[in-house]
Amino acid sequence: MLVKRIWGVLLAVVGGFALGGIALYRQEPINSLWIVVAAVCIYMLGYRFYAAWIAAKVLVVDPTRATPAERLNNGRDFVPTHKWVAFGHHFAAIAGPGPLVGPTLAAQFGYLPGTLWIIIGSVLGGCVQDMTMLMLSIRRDGRSLGQMARDELGPIGGFAALIGTLMIMIILIAVLGLVVVNAMKHSPWATSTVFATIPVAILVGFYMRSWRPGRVLEATVLGVSLIFLSVFGGGWVDHQPWLRTVFDYPGLSLAGFVIGYGWLAAILPVWLLLAPRDYLSTFLKLGTVFLLAIAILLMHPQIKMPAITQFVDGTGPLFSGKVFPFVFITIACGAISGFHALVSSGTTPKLIANERDVRLIGYGSMALESLVAIMAMIAATLLDPGVYFAINVGAGVAGAAPELAVHTISGWGFPVTTEQMAKLAHDMGESTLFARTGGAPSLAVGMASIFGSAFGRGLLGVWYHFAIMFEAVFILTTVDAGTRVGRFMLQDFLGHLWKPLGRTSWYPSVVLASTLVVAGWGYFLYIGVIDPNGGINILWPLFGISNQMLAAIALSVATGIIIKSGKARYALVTALPLAWLALVTTVAAWQKVMSPNPKLGFFSGAADMAAKLAAGVLPPERAAVAARLIFNQRLDGWLTVLFTAILWFVILDMCRVCVRRLSKQTVAKSSEAPYQPTRLEDLGVAAGLRDAVQGSH
Amino acid sequence: MGWAAGGWGVVRWARAAWRYLRAVSGDDAYERYLAHHAAHHALEPTLSRKDFFTESQRQKWTGVSRCC
Numbered sequence: 001m002l003v004k005r006i007w008g009v010l011l012a013v014v015g016g017f018a019l020g021g022i023a024l025y026r027q028e029p030i031n032s033l034w035i036v037v038a039a040v041c042i043y044m045l046g047y048r049f050y051a052a053w054i055a056a057k058v059l060v061v062d063p064t065r066a067t068p069a070e071r072l073n074n075g076r077d078f079v080p081t082h083k084w085v086a087f088g089h090h091f092a093a094i095a096g097p098g099p100l101v102g103p104t105l106a107a108q109f110g111y112l113p114g115t116l117w118i119i120i121g122s123v124l125g126g127c128v129q130d131m132t133m134l135m136l137s138i139r140r141d142g143r144s145l146g147q148m149a150r151d152e153l154g155p156i157g158g159f160a161a162l163i164g165t166l167m168i169m170i171i172l173i174a175v176l177g178l179v180v181v182n183a184m185k186h187s188p189w190a191t192s193t194v195f196a197t198i199p200v201a202i203l204v205g206f207y208m209r210s211w212r213p214g215r216v217l218e219a220t221v222l223g224v225s226l227i228f229l230s231v232f233g234g235g236w237v238d239h240q241p242w243l244r245t246v247f248d249y250p251g252l253s254l255a256g257f258v259i260g261y262g263w264l265a266a267i268l269p270v271w272l273l274l275a276p277r278d279y280l281s282t283f284l285k286l287g288t289v290f291l292l293a294i295a296i297l298l299m300h301p302q303i304k305m306p307a308i309t310q311f312v313d314g315t316g317p318l319f320s321g322k323v324f325p326f327v328f329i330t331i332a333c334g335a336i337s338g339f340h341a342l343v344s345s346g347t348t349p350k351l352i353a354n355e356r357d358v359r360l361i362g363y364g365s366m367a368l369e370s371l372v373a374i375m376a377m378i379a380a381t382l383l384d385p386g387v388y389f390a391i392n393v394g395a396g397v398a399g400a401a402p403e404l405a406v407h408t409i410s411g412w413g414f415p416v417t418t419e420q421m422a423k424l425a426h427d428m429g430e431s432t433l434f435a436r437t438g439g440a441p442s443l444a445v446g447m448a449s450i451f452g453s454a455f456g457r458g459l460l461g462v463w464y465h466f467a468i469m470f471e472a473v474f475i476l477t478t479v480d481a482g483t484r485v486g487r488f489m490l491q492d493f494l495g496h497l498w499k500p501l502g503r504t505s506w507y508p509s510v511v512l513a514s515t516l517v518v519a520g521w522g523y524f525l526y527i528g529v530i531d532p533n534g535g536i537n538i539l540w541p542l543f544g545i546s547n548q549m550l551a552a553i554a555l556s557v558a559t560g561i562i563i564k565s566g567k568a569r570y571a572l573v574t575a576l577p578l579a580w581l582a583l584v585t586t587v588a589a590w591q592k593v594m595s596p597n598p599k600l601g602f603f604s605g606a607a608d609m610a611a612k613l614a615a616g617v618l619p620p621e622r623a624a625v626a627a628r629l630i631f632n633q634r635l636d637g638w639l640t641v642l643f644t645a646i647l648w649f650v651i652l653d654m655c656r657v658c659v660r661r662l663s664k665q666t667v668a669k670s671s672e673a674p675y676q677p678t679r680l681e682d683l684g685v686a687a688g689l690r691d692a693v694q695g696s697h
Numbered sequence: 698m699g700w701a702a703g704g705w706g707v708v709r710w711a712r713a714a715w716r717y718l719r720a721v722s723g724d725d726a727y728e729r730y731l732a733h734h735a736a737h738h739a740l741e742p743t744l745s746r747k748d749f750f751t752e753s754q755r756q757k758w759t760g761v762s763r764c765c
Contacts, residue, residue: 075733077756081720088721098765144760172765214750216724270758271751278763279722333765340763481763488759504759547765 005410008048015041022115030307032378033300035111039119039374040047043367045125051131051363057564058570059135061355066678068141069352076439078142079354080680083360084446090348092282094130094340095289096175097475098333099373104439105540106330107380107388109625110308114377121328121335122370125577129551130340131362132558132574138355141674144346149557149650151671152564154490157653160646161553162489167643168546169486170340170517173262174524175539176475181254181529182536183468188247189429190252191236193465194472195247197280198261200226204276216279223280227473231466238429245615251529258479259522265480266318266487266514274480281474288470292375292447295454305381305388307422310413317393317412318437319537319593320599325584329544334373336581338550353680353689379446380439385415387424393440394534395435399435402434423538429461437534440471464503486517527632530625538602545588549647552581556654563658571658582651589644593637601610739748 018038022030055061072078081089100455106114110492137143143151146165150158184191204223212218237243249257251532265273312323319326333339342364352361380388389409390398398405402418409416425433451463488504489593490513495502501509528535555578562571571581595601598608612618661667680689699746719725734743744752 073733073737075730076753079733084717085720088717093762094764096763096765176765209747209751213747214724214727216722216726217719220722271754274758275754337764339761339764343764346760347762478763478765481758482760484758485761553721575698 007624008045011041011048011348012043015045019119022112029302029304030111031300032296032303032382035115035303035374035378036296036300036371036552038105039115042119042123042373046127047359047367049124051127051359053355054128054131054573055135055359058567058573059358061131061135061358062675063354063356064677065355065547066676066680067138067349067355068673069350070678071673071676072141072350072681078350080287080689081351083353083357086351086353086357087307087347087361087365090343090361092286093343093347094337094365094370095285095372096333096478097471098172098337099178099583100376100443100471101176101179101335101439101540102331102427102544103373103377104443105318105392105536105640106327107305107377108309108311108316108392109323109327110312111303111305111377112307113323114313114331115374118334118370118373121331122357122366122373125299125580126336126340126370126551127363127366128334128577129554129558130215130344130366133341133344133554134349134352134362135355135559136360137349138352138358141673142346142349143671145341145554145557148345148561148671149553152557152668153650153653153657154668157557157650158551159548160528160650160653161557163566164546164550164553164643164646166486166489167639168338168490168550170520171539171543171546171639173479173482173486173521173522175536175543176478177255177258177262177521177525178528178535178539179438179440180472180475181251181258181525182436182534183440183444183472184249184254185251186248186432187430187468188244189234189238189461189465190468190472191234191249192237192243192247193230194476196230197227197277197469199475200230200281201273201277204280205272205584206523208276209271209578214599220279220283223276224283227280227469227553228466231462231469233460233535234465234469235429243415244678245668251527254653255522255525255529257507259518259525260475261454261476262483262521263518265516266483266518267510274477274484276647277473277480278477281477285290285474288407288467289372289375292450293371293380294380295407295450296375298454299450301382301453303378303381304383305385309385313601314597317389317397319541320597321515321541321588325588325591326541328584329541329548330587331373331545332547334370334376336548336551336577338547338552339371341550341554349453354678376443379443379450382449383442383446384420385446386410386414386615387420388442390416390421391433391436391445393435394437394532394537396532396534398435400435402432402671405434416496426680427460428464430464435534436534439536440468443471444468476645477640483514483517483521485528486520487513490517524632526629531629532622532625538633540638541588541592542639545585545592545640546643548581548585549643551652552578552585552647556650560654560657561670564661564670565672568658568662578651582647585647586644602633603641606633606637609633635637723753726750 010182018034022034022038065455069080103114146158148162149161203221238559251316314322386409398408406418407418444464446461447467448460452460491502491509493505500506528539555574557577558574559571591600592602598605609626609630618626657667727749730749
């Protein structure tokens with residue numbers, strides 16, 4: 001006990017010292033090790049004290065209570081699982097490209113605002129949300145967020161959660177598709193490598209289904225080796241003048257490929273493309289994150305970005321808007337992700353063997369995810385700031401010609417030269433790195449520099465394309481999986497209109513629903529690609545707002561349930577992050593809709609472009625796409641209004657339920673499953689689970 | 698247990714890591730299913746490895762199982 005206390009105090013001192021050091025010490029470049037130490041200490045403190053307190057007092061974790069995995073054990077999806085195995089599953093499910101892209105973009109404000117929010121937001125918000133949703137779903141037989149919203153709040157809350165989820169899916173896939181397209185644009189090496197992953201996935205799919213059914217590890221080893229080969233193969237392709245041209249595409253063609261791919265993946269059986277790709281991307285993802293962590297610890301590079309840049313005033317070139325609220329909207333998944341609420345309810349709860357595991361699996365996984373976001377922030381800010389901006393700022397802002405771009409960026413106080421950029425592009429095996437918006441190329445340059453200095457500089461180009469391939473592979477997995485989930489949700493809707501459309505195995509309905517979902521995100525992807533400012537500046541804030549809205553819905557459901565269960569005095573645990581998210585999302589939405597600044601407001605942006613089009617001052621290539629961009633900005637504006645309306649509907653619905661409960665009126669009955677004692681210990685299953693992993697004979 | 702103390706500790710650790718890898722990747726899912734089946738539904742027919750695998754994949758990809 002005493003040792004644990006000393007540990008706690010030590011953590012608090014080191015963590016507080018490191019975090020304070022980061023926040024206050026601004027005279028000279030800071031070392032990335034400080035940031036990692038501060039983050040890890042704060043996570044451990046949060047886990048050791050706050051999470052334990054929430055588990056004991058608010059969620060009232062009961063180790064004697066049987067979980068759904070035990071009560072409903074069917075040997076398939078409901079299976080009591082060792083906590084570290086469930087942790088692995090859950091982390092693999094929540095870790096996506098969002099926490100890599102968000103911090104990269106937020107680095108335009110300097111390293112400090114984003115870093116602080118990633119750490120604080122996760123410890124007090126994201127981790128709490130994930131753990132709470134997991135626990136609430138465990139107590140309700142593994143029900144999903146939408147079902148819990150309907151059961152506990154009412155049909156309005158349930159419907160809003162459903163619509164919100166479908167919308168976020170569409171925006172999410174579009175923005176991630178755009179990230180991949182921008183990474184492959186006119187890059188034969190990246191394009192050929194990413195294309196090669198498709199036949200590799202299909203091969204692995206056949207292997208696991210027909211040749212050696214269910215031998216997941218064999219198939220994965222085969223697939224991952226082939227993917228490594230394809231990274232080198234891409235380098236070879238890049239040096240063959242005739243092959244180069246075969247894989248050299250502009251953004252629009254690549255967007256067409258991604259859209260076609262997403263459509264095919266949604267209607268093909270999962271074993272052929274989606275499932276094998278997921279195995280490969282999960283292994284690559286975990287492996288690369290692990291490698292990156294080691295490389296950062298080994299090299300502990302200096303952070304070259306200033307703590308705070310002048311762009312906190314809202315004039316940022318990657319995206320417009322002041323540091324409040326846009327750093328929170330931009331970081332999104334690295335601190336709090338509404339999407340996690342969908343995994344924490346539904347999939348993971350069916351694996352939990354004992355309620356006491358929710359702290360590790362719910363809180364711990366998110367803390368680790370947040371650490372991934374910290375590493376992405378380090379990879380973005382260890383670049384020379386001039387280089388960072390040259391890669392990430394769209395040609396429409398900095399200027400299309402390299403000379404013009406370096407002049408603009410150097411003028412902001414971040415010196416960079418065309419020679420420097422040309423050398424960098426050459427080292428990375430790319431023709432140019434100017435205006436490669438979307439975050440993936442700059443993250444890849446950052447990762448390649450770390451990997452290169454840790455494991456050999458000779459292979460910079462290979463490291464760069466490995467990083468691009470790694471991001472592309474799991475973005476494409478999200479595209480597949482997201483389209484498929486969207487398809488199921490849409491079929492569910494359509495089933496209310498005409499019964500047969502709701503049958504998930506009826507092929508015409510499958511094709512119709514998939515086409516509608518792909519058309520939805522395909523549209524936003526197309527607009528993003530033709531946007532001369534890179535598209536990310538419009539789509540990413542929209543994604544951030546929708547994601548944070550979903551988190552607010554989840555926290556509303558959690559707060560409602562906590563108050564209904566008679567623990568109103570602890571409601572702040574979820575109500576405080578909820579209030580913060582509601583504030584941030586609403587202010588951001590207000591500015592995106594109402595701002596008279598055409599760079600920030602959707603409607604004023606549309607009006608500004610319409611005026612320029614009418615006056616004939618737009619260059620011809622911009623005038624050609626202006627009508628579509630104007631329509632899109634207005635659509636985005638209305639979408640933002642809709643997101644905000646959904647958010648407030650759910651919050652008010654939750655408040656209504658809470659007021660009724662607190663004034664002793666009737667409310668919807670708690671949907672908690674009745675208590676049953678666990679028998680896992682008696683039956684020796686708990687010991688068996690331990691043996692299965694730890695192997696004590 | 699004596700052999701586990703010295704140099705064999707590494708072997709023991711490697712075995713545990715291997716078991717963990719199999720469990721976390723789902724490589725041993727069919728074996729676990731067979732064990733569960735034998736214990737609880739011994740009288741019903743068991744799924745073949747291929748059918749079990751196809752079915753569990755279908756199930757996995759019906760809900761939200763991947764995030765952003």
